[in-house]
Amino acid sequence: MIHVEYELIKHIINNLDLSAVKDAMVPAGDKVAEKRFNTAGANVKKLFVNMGQRRQHRLPEEHSDYKSK
Secondary structure: OHHHHHHHHHHHHHHOOOHHHHHHHOOOOOHHHHHHHHHHHHHHHHHHHHHHHOOHHHOOOOOOOOOOO
């Protein structure tokens, strides 16, 4: 189960396109809203990266992303 969770998290990090959300939430030319959106996006990405890192020690040892605890 952890292996599947890890692969899903990795896929989300590498493939999620937030441009449609950004277009809907950030008015054209609004630098403050754009900065807020970019900061929030970076924070959310960091959450997903941390979730993935917390699962690496539980991956099969032969997995290329395995890290011992």
